[in-house]
Amino acid sequence: MNPVVAQVLTIVGVLLGSVATFVFTSAAERTRWRRAQAARWDDKRLLAYSEYGEAVKQMVRLCRRIAETKGLLSTGRDVDLDSSLDALAEAETVRAARWETVLLLGEPATIAAARAWSEQVWGLEQILRDSHPEASSFLDAYRRAMRLRNEFYDRARLDLGISSGPLPALTWKSLQPMPPAGKPQLPEAEGGQGDRPTG
Numbered sequence: 001m002n003p004v005v006a007q008v009l010t011i012v013g014v015l016l017g018s019v020a021t022f023v024f025t026s027a028a029e030r031t032r033w034r035r036a037q038a039a040r041w042d043d044k045r046l047l048a049y050s051e052y053g054e055a056v057k058q059m060v061r062l063c064r065r066i067a068e069t070k071g072l073l074s075t076g077r078d079v080d081l082d083s084s085l086d087a088l089a090e091a092e093t094v095r096a097a098r099w100e101t102v103l104l105l106g107e108p109a110t111i112a113a114a115r116a117w118s119e120q121v122w123g124l125e126q127i128l129r130d131s132h133p134e135a136s137s138f139l140d141a142y143r144r145a146m147r148l149r150n151e152f153y154d155r156a157r158l159d160l161g162i163s164s165g166p167l168p169a170l171t172w173k174s175l176q177p178m179p180p181a182g183k184p185q186l187p188e189a190e191g192g193q194g195d196r197p198t199g
Contacts, residue, residue, distance in 0.1 A: 041105065042160060048101040049110065049156040053149075055095040056118055060145060062088045063124040067142070070128065072135045088125060110155040117148040146170050 066084050068076035095118060102114055123141050127133045150167050157167075 045105045045107075045156075046160055048098070048105050049114075049160075052095070052098040052102045052114060053153065053156075055091065055098045056114075056121055056149070059088060059091045059095060059118075059121050060124070060149075062091060063121065063128060064142070066128045067124075067133075067138055070133060072133060072138045085129070092125075107155070107159040110152070110159050113148070113152040113155040117145065117152045120145040120148050143170075 062084055064073065065076060065079045066081060066088070067073045069078045069081060069084070099114070099118070102111060106114065120141065124138065124145060127138050127141055147170065150170065153167055157164075
């Protein structure tokens with residue numbers, strides 16, 4: 001073989017090898033970068049969803065304490081209504097701040113579920129701010145809030161790729177109105193055995 005042709009073929013082979021190595025290395029680096037970015041945003045979404053859930057849950061806890069004090073539920077202990085309503089307003093401020101991060105990082109379906117849950121909790125607050133709230137109205141609204149909470153967490157878990165299965169069904173063991181003085185409490189209206197759902 002002509003020495004010049006041999007040298008040209010050698011150079012072409014080296015160049016092709018270099019190009020192939022560059023393409024392979026670039027593709028691997030891009031894949032690694034995408035994975036790192038996906039993990040980074042998953043971590044941030046996890047934090048956003050958990051902080052938002054905690055903020056709304058704090059509002060629900062306060063609503064439950066107020067409802068117990070107003071005799072709408074038969075569990076818990078009395079709290080000071082004025083300070084609890086003030087705390088509820090402060091909790092809403094925290095929730096609103098957490099909401100912005102959910103809007104920035106969340107998937108649309110999860111954002112919609114988060115919005116539905118918080119709007120239902122606002123409904124709880126409106127019922128409790130009534131001078132004479134009805135126990136049945138509060139109980140219905142509370143049950144719906146708990147179902148919407150589960151829907152939010154189901155959507156968040158799906159978004160984060162958590163595949164361990166759906167959340168357990170809610171039960172309402174102690175979610176009953178306060179019985180009138182001297183009368184026994186009514187039996188369960190819905191659900192089976194289990195701990196009370198916490199807001």
